[in-house]
Amino acid sequence: MSNSAACREVGINRRTGTRWRYGRKEVDQTGRERVYAPITEERHRDGTSDRFLAEDERLVIADLLRSGNSLRAIARELGRSPATISREVRRNSDPRTGKYHPFQAQRRAAVRRVRSKEGKIRRDPELKEFIQQRLDRRWSPEQICQALRTAFPDEPERHLAHETVYQAVYLPHRGGLERTPGVLRSGRPARRRRRRPDERATRFIDPGTLISHRPDELNDRQIAGSWEGDLIVGKNNRSAIGTLVDRSTRYVKLLHLPGGRGAEQVRDALVHALGDLPAELARSVTWDQGSEMSRHDEFTRATGIPVYFCEPASPWQRGSNENTNGLLRQYFPKSTDLSVFGAEDLAFVAAELNSRPRKTLNLLVGSRIQLSRVVGAAERGSDFP
Numbered sequence: 308m309s310n311s312a313a314c315r316e317v318g319i320n321r322r323t324g325t326r327w328r329y330g331r332k333e334v335d336q337t338g339r340e341r342v343y344a345p346i347t348e349e350r351h352r353d354g355t356s357d358r359f360l361a362e363d364e365r366l367v368i369a370d371l372l373r374s375g376n377s378l379r380a381i382a383r384e385l386g387r388s389p390a391t392i393s394r395e396v397r398r399n400s401d402p403r404t405g406k407y408h409p410f411q412a413q414r415r416a417a418v419r420r421v422r423s424k425e426g427k428i429r430r431d432p433e434l435k436e437f438i439q440q441r442l443d444r445r446w447s448p449e450q451i452c453q454a455l456r457t458a459f460p461d462e463p464e465r466h467l468a469h470e471t472v473y474q475a476v477y478l479p480h481r482g483g484l485e486r487t488p489g490v491l492r493s494g495r496p497a498r499r500r501r502r503r504p505d506e507r508a509t510r511f512i513d514p515g516t517l518i519s520h521r522p523d524e525l526n527d528r529q530i531a532g533s534w535e536g537d538l539i540v541g542k543n544n545r546s547a548i549g550t551l552v553d554r555s556t557r558y559v560k561l562l563h564l565p566g567g568r569g570a571e572q573v574r575d576a577l578v579h580a581l582g583d584l585p586a587e588l589a590r591s592v593t594w595d596q597g598s599e600m601s602r603h604d605e606f607t608r609a610t611g612i613p614v615y616f617c618e619p620a621s622p623w624q625r626g627s628n629e630n631t632n633g634l635l636r637q638y639f640p641k642s643t644d645l646s647v648f649g650a651e652d653l654a655f656v657a658a659e660l661n662s663r664p665r666k667t668l669n670l671l672v673g674s675r676i677q678l679s680r681v682v683g684a685a686e687r688g689s690d691f692p
Contacts, residue, residue, distance in 0.1 A: 338517075343505060360387075360395055361417070362512050365409035372407055376407035408442050427467070429483040430473045438472060445637050448472035450664060492637050500644050513604040515616040517550065518624050531555045533591035534581070538568055539597060539635055541645035546643050547599075548653065549576055552631045559631055559660045559666065561653035565646065566632075570602040574609075582610045591615060593625055634660060 308316070308462040314324035330345035359369075364385055371381045374578040378396065382389040398419075399412035427437050437458065448469035475484045476491060484490075525533045533554045538547045549562025554661045562576040581589045593615045594600045617624040638656045640647055 311573050345389050357657045362413045365412050369407050369409040412488055426475060447492065449666060460499055492633055511601045515614060516605055518615045521615045528555045531626060533586045535625040537595060537628050537632060539639060542642045546645035548639065550628060550632055550635060551580060552627050554627050557627060557665055561657045563653055565648040568599055570599055573599040574602045574606045577606050578609050581612060682688050
């Protein structure tokens with residue numbers, strides 16, 4: 308069962324169930340720390356966690372291999388992933404004979420697990436410098452790992468998985484990378500579990516059109532001009548910046564809202580940002596059901612651009628915009644007063660985002676060049692190229 312379903316079954320709060328399941332620490336009035344172990348943690352006779360193969364399981368693997376069973380059949384028998392069994396046989400078989408001996412495999416695994424692991428990045432100063440420079444330029448670990456393949460095409464030992472970079476940041480003693488605020492987009496010093504978004508819904512005087520009624524040609528990302536929008540809010544919800552991203556090219560525009568984030572201010576900013584674009588580059592706007600869009604009908608009458616609304620508590624229906632808002636938090640951290648940023652600051656940030664390589668665009672920025680020229684010409688009031 309899921310954590311939420313189990314909590315409903317026993318009649319407790321979901322957060323209480325999470326503390327029971329994963330353990331917790333409490334400090335009493337005297338300052339003494341008390342640790343409560345997770346109730347679901349199981350350990351084998353050798354003291355290892357249930358996530359590692361035990362000696363009994365290795366005996367089963369050896370027996371089934373001798374019987375001619377496939378790796379997938381062994382995985383089903385043990386309730387493990389086929390990749391786990393494949394990795395176990397590949398790593399711990401006898402290198403001379405290629406046969407799998409369970410007791411030797413157990414000893415090899417135990418030695419490997421306690422061995423000091425300095426980390427590939429710490430061992431290679433040039434590799435570490437390459438990664439650190441791009442982290443300082445606010446590249447994501449995945450973008451950095453793709454760049455490594457281009458920079459060192461003939462050195463596969465320098466080709467990393469992005470998880471390796473994350474681990475090097477979260478565990479500096481292994482990777483040696485600086486864990487300073489802002490080095491990763493989340494800004495967190497450690498990972499935390501995802502939580503369910505709070506449900507909210509806003510009813511407008513003029514009912515909006517749900518995303519389910521959006522035409523099929525606008526759902527397709529093959530054509531430009533279908534925009535997704537939202538607000539990122541500042542300290543105490545007193546300031547905000549509007550964000551727009553094109554679903555096809557991921558081109559970003561930022562809305563300056565010096566007068567506040569009310570419906571009237573957002574309406575005027577959208578008209579200013581999209582009203583001068585040609586029709587083929589302003590086909591629609593998709594927004595959540597926030598109250599700042601309660602004057603969506605006035606925006607549509609002024610520009611002829613239809614507005615579609617996501618269903619409540621469904622941010623994935625504007626996935627490109629949610630991703631963009633996460634990128635923008637590198638420049639505008641949470642609890643920051645956003646009113647101090649002027650229109651020139653927003654233009655600089657948008658230009659920097661639009662020049663980044665993007666995995667979804669095959670790590671190229673060229674597909675956005677033409678749109679950038681057209682949008683720029685519209686903003687200057689000149690002819691379109």
